[in-house]
Amino acid sequence: MTKWTEAQKLAINKTGKNIIVSAGAGSGKTAVLTQRVITHLKNNIKINKLLILTFTNAAAGEMRNRIRKKISKDLSLKDNLYLLDTADITTFDAYCLHLVKKYHFLLNIDKNLKIIDEGLITLVKDKILDEVFDNFYEKEDLLFLDLIENFSVKDDKQIKEAIKKIIKKIDLVSDKEHLYNDLTVTFFNQDYILSYIKEYEDILINKISSINDLIMLLEGSGYDTFYNEMVKAYTPLLNSKTYDEIKLNIEIPTVRRPKGSEDIKDIKDSITLLEKEIKSYLRYENTEEILTSFSLAKNNAISIVNIIKIYYEKLNQYKFDNDLYEFIDIEILIIKLLKENDQIRKEVKNSYYEIMIDEYQDTSDLQEEFINLIENNNVYMVGDIKQSIYGFRNANPLIFKDKYDKYAKDDIGIKIDLLHNFRSRPEVIEGINTIFSLVMDDNIGGANYKKDHQMLYGLKDYDENYYTNSDLEILNYNDDKDDFTKEEKEAFIIGQDILSKLKKGYEVYDPEAKKLRKATFSDFCIIMDRGTSFNTYYKIFEYLKIPLYIYQDEKIISKDDIIVIKNLVGLYLKVKNYEFDYDFKFYFTSIARSFLINMPDEDIYNYFKNKTFKDSTLYQKLKNLPIIEDSYVLINTLLKEFNFYEKLITLGDIKNCLIRVDNILSLSKEFNKIGFNVYDICDYLNELIESKYEITVKGALNNINSVLLMNIHKSKGLEYPICYYSGYHKTFNIEDIKDRFLYDKKYGLITPYYNEKLGNLITKELNKHNFYLDDISERIRLFYVALTRAREKIIIVTSLNDDCKLTLSDKNKYSSFLDIIESIKNYLSKYIIKINLDDYNLTKDYLDNKKSSKELKKDTKLIINKKIDVKNNIIDNKKISKEIVSFIDKELYDNLEYGTYIHKVFERSNFFNISKEDKHYNLINNFVKTLNITKDDLLYKEHEFIYEEDGNKYHGIIDLIIESDNEIKIIDYKLNNIIDESYKKQLKIYEKYLKSIKNKPCKLYLYSILLNKLEIIE
Incomplete structure (x- = not known):
């Protein structure tokens, strides 16, 4: 109970x-x-x-x-x-x-x-906005033309993009007719403008108050004359209460700091900085100019509202006519x-x-x-x-x-x-309470943490299963190795710390068994604020032989199979329209080099050099296809004509490939429903490739014994015994609020005005001020979410800056999670542990270990998107490389999926620390015994290589390389069958590659996982 x-x-x-x-x-x-x-x-x-x-x-x-x-x-x-x-x-x-x-x-x-796909409706919206702009041009609407003339540089693209962002926010308003009146009348009412001016003055007065506080710190400092001169110089400004008074009194007489007063330098510098900040707000001559600026901007607001009203009329009619919402x-x-x-x-x-x-x-x-x-x-x-x-x-x-x-x-x-x-041990709770009692309040963060939100220790089971090493740790390293990035340093620190803990028998509490047990890899989680460094961690952890699982959503549109479909559709359209331009050459080269054709580069080069590309099988196949206007039928026809599914097997990761293709096919069906044609879907796919829109497949957690790596948003709702936090030095990605035209619930439309030169309304500065406070508040809450994922230990890895002067009074200036820690480091001194990078065996050798599969895909994408300057002929792709000629049925698919899955198990297993309760124990243990693998051997799993011989370039991935002092074993493991000449040919290429870089004899093996059968290849 x-x-x-x-x-x-x-x-x-x-x-x-x-x-x-x-x-x-x-x-x-x-x-x-x-x-x-x-x-x-x-x-x-x-x-x-x-x-x-x-x-x-x-x-x-x-x-x-x-x-x-x-x-x-x-x-x-x-x-x-x-x-x-x-x-x-x-x-x-x-x-x-x-x-x-x-x-x-x-x-x-x-x-x-029906509910319409977000990407598709975005295309519809773009077309409608283009039509609205065209209509205004045709009508020669004077307000519209003034808007374009005054605020366009080369074309109207910037104004269009700004209006799209405004529309996105207005989408959230239920009563748009009422809003239109507010945007053109209410927000330009003098009472509203005077309230904005008052808010603007309050910001300035707060800064002036900060100056006063700093001057008061000089009292009794031993520099009485300097203090008195500062008071005299700043008194007019300190007594200013309105914009006009502040503008009048902002020019402060110079007061020089006395010689030998280094101890008050920071105070004087802070005063000077605040003075500069105040001056940056005083760009208007007086209050009257501020009032005038709104009058000058009003017509711009009316013009934008006119555009938006007609836009919504057309969009709503489209949705009604098509029953799409x-x-x-x-x-x-x-x-x-x-x-x-x-x-x-x-x-x-x-x-x-x-x-x-x-x-x-x-x-x-x-x-x-x-x-x-x-x-x-x-x-x-x-x-x-x-x-x-x-x-x-x-x-x-x-x-x-x-x-x-x-x-x-x-x-x-x-x-x-x-x-x-x-959830958490009392030490974890204490560390979190300490941090957020300091940095989260009603104004920044949105909650008075110290008064109302401090957590209380609840899981008393920890009392009987006490572990002495549960305090918050901030591992503070000297950032003095310039040849390594911060990401590399932190990845090595975390990796080596995990290995050290496991070696020492670090224990965690098992809530099901209700007792302590030895930690495993899956008890460790790394939480970063973004995924830009995930590939670095993947490679370093692989080098350290630590299994790592990256939990993230997958952008399906950036994958090779989808790029091939997009380019195949593009090539089909070019052939049917007899358009042999640059895009045709690009599409032709991409498809010719892809897994669908695997045409040698020399042949591609000769086709274009001799202008004989029409003789190619690729061209002829497309030419002989009928004209197809239905997007779904066209894509299906092309997939069938080019044996897409059979050849897809050569890419590996079949399940996700099929999910991606299915997404594209579903989208093509939707295209037909909304009256779009094959040209539209080609444009749409191009937009997706350029990341204007995104289609993602949700990431899934696995049960494999591996360290987890994820960003903060993905971590919400999850919990792990030991959590590391790294990459927190990176500057926040602040949404761009520099657009000339903005919408804000409080201030309405924020537009520039033109009066001989361009100017901005004070509401732009007010919006920016509030936006930064809201953004910092959300970052503090993000930090709370991150730290509360930990059950038993929080370990923050960072490099603190001894010269950083941030304090709690600077919360509104936070620009990174590190800033949060820097501002309270004096309160966290008992948690800060100084570490030496020399103790963590940093090395660049991990770069030679192998390219990660993620990096490979990234490289391949770049090749596909380049011009015809392509050099390597890929003959061997991931895992399954013999030619499949039969259509992929369910049984074959299931077998291939299981084979891919078992490959993943072997790839992520460390071979020696696997539990007997693990369902794959027998498979892995048999493999280790059969190959006589020892802990002294160097293991390279899924080793990717590119090797050139006799003018040919070979590209492949070797399942396993075992290197001992005297020899190298090359193992290609299969799920079942190992009797195939193509497998032997692959191994021979692997051998040639390894002999070119290692001066050791090589032995070649084929291994059947299910049969536990090993064949030596002579």
């Missing part, structure tokens, strides 16, 4: 008002939410009288399964089991779609409406319906005893507006503002904060804090 804390009991049982539950990391949020549902059921409230909203299908599915398990164990609740599958446990998107379909007749839309349209439609139909609103409102919202901190403005329309003082909101990290998905943490603060003061709702952490 679960022993609930008093706060948890309150969160489970309290009813009668709106309730907000602030559930910190590891506080048992999901368990509490599930138990509250069960409590309602026991009080004779049926499951179909609860509306449970989440943000992902996975979360909704998990909640449904948890409830099902609980109900199944209690016979008194069995009636609810029959209702569970149809109960409203769902995402916001799915629930709104359900309501729109239910009441479609009132909205005058088809019940069978985005989820954001669905939310707006249901809000419109509920506002205009009081009877429907009451019907929905009275359908539920309670509305329960999980991860409430991620709610958007539209979702909150929807909830407000159907709530009946019966909303139960669970979340944690400290984990609100999805601003880029339109999450608004202020929604949570405003309710939390309001319910804390007033009796209109109930605030409950779940502070006990049942």
Whole structure:
């Protein structure tokens, strides 16, 4: 029986008002939410009288399964089991779609409406905006032409891109007609402008106040004369309260610091810096000029609104005509319906005893507006503002904060804090509390951590399984080896530290066995703020013989198979249109060199040199195809004509290849539905390749014994015994807010104005100021999410700068996670451990170990995208390289998939530390014994090479190389069959390559994994 804390009991049982539950990391949020549902059921409230909203299908599915398990164990609740599958446990998107379909007749839309792919609707939107611009040009609209003339450089592209960004934000507004009036009238009202000026003055006065604080530090410093001169010089500025007064008094007489006063240099420098910052704000002569600037900018706002209004009219008509909508349209439609139909609103409102919202901190403005329309003082909101990290998905943490603060003061709702952490050791909790009590507050971070959010130790099992080495560690290295990057240094430090811990028998707590056990690779996780260094870690960990699994989403469009499909479609269109231009040569070369044709470079060169490319089989095959206008039919025809699926096997990773191809085929079907043709899909694929849009396949966690590497966003919701944090010196990727035209909920349209020269409104500076504060707040919350993933140990690897002068008063200047640590390092001194890089065996040898598969794919992409200057003929691709001539059926596919899987197992296994409980133990143990592999041998797995002989270049990947003092063994392992002459030929090429770089005799082996059979190749 679960022993609930008093706060948890309150969160489970309290009813009668709106309730907000602030559930910190590891506080048992999901368990509490599930138990509250069960409590309602026991009080004779049926499951179909609860509306449970989440943000992902996975979360909704998990909640449904948890409830099902609980109900199944209690016979008194069995009636609810029959209702569970149809109960409203769902995402916001799915629930709104359900309501729109239910009441479609009132909205005058088809019940069978479809949700359109984001990439496809983006193409539609781009075309519509182009049409709108063309219409304004044709009409010679004067306001529009002034906008273009005053703010375009070469063309109207920049203005278009800025308007697209504005539209993305306006998409989130339910009442656009009201907004249009605000953007052209309300926000230009003098009262509004005066409020902006007041806000602008407040920023300046805060900076002046900081100057005053610094001057006060000089009092009693022993430099009385200097102090008195500073007071006299700055008094007029310190007494200034308006923009005009500050402008008048900003020129400060020079006050020189006395000789020998190095101890107050920092103070004087800080004052000078603040003075420069203030001057940068004083670009207007006076307040009158600020007021005039808004008058001059108003016509630009009217012109942009005119464009946007017509854009939405056309887009909405397109969506209506084609019954195609985005989820954001669905939310707006249901809000419109509920506002205009009081009877429907009451019907929905009275359908539920309670509305329960999980991860409430991620709610958007539209979702909150929807909830407000159907709530009946019966909303139960669970979340944690400290984990609100999805601003880029339109999450608004202020929604949570405003309710939390309001319910804390007033009796209109109930605030409950779940502070006990049942995940982490007390030392981990202490370290996290220390950091965030200092850096997170109401203004920056969005929560008064010290007052309301400090975690309490909850998992008392750790008391009986105490491990002495659980304190937070900040491994501080001297950044003095210039021949290594920070990424390399930190990867080696972490890798060597993991190996050291395992060698020393480091122990972690096993929550299932409820006792300590020896740590394994899978107990370690590395959490970085971005994935740009993942490939470096992959290569270094491979060199150190540490299995590493990178958990990340995969951009499918950047893969070779999709690039080949795109280029094949492009080549087909060029052939059919008799267009033999540069693009034709590019497409021809790409396909000729690809895995579909494998044409020698010399042949390609001769085809173009002699202008005989029309004689090629490739050209003839495309020429003989009929003209096909259906995108789906065309791609399918090309795949079949070029035996795509059979040849796809040569790329390896078959499952993901098929997923990617299936995505493209599904997209091509959608193209037909929305009236786009084969040229459009070619343009679309080109846009995808250029990363303008993205299609991703979600990454999946594996159960293989390997260290995990991921970014912070991927780590949310996960937990690991030992977590390393690295790469935190990198500057935050701040979204570009330098666009000339911007939209902000508070300030409306922010446009430049033209008055003999270009100028910016003060709202641009206000928007920038607020944006940086919001961004830093989210970064602090990201840091909290990262550190709270750790159960037993936090290890931050970084290089602190002794000269860094950042303090807690500089929180609004944070530009990296390292800045956060730097600003509080004096408070963290007991956690900082100085380390010497010489102890971590840094070496560049890892670069020669082998290229990682990720790097290979990256290189190959570059080759494909270059002109005809291509030099190597790839004859041997990953793992499966003999020619397959039969069409790939399910049985063959399953066998190939299993073979690929077993190859991965062998690739990631360290061969010596595998547990007997591991289901692959026998396969690996047999292999090690048969090959007589010892711990002294050097092992190179999946070793990629490029080797040239007699003018030919060979490119392949060797499964395993075992190097001892006297010889080299080259092993090519297969799942089953090893009787094939092509395998022997491959091994001979491998041998030639290795003999060219190693002065040792080589032995060649083919090994059947399932048969445990070894064949020596003479």
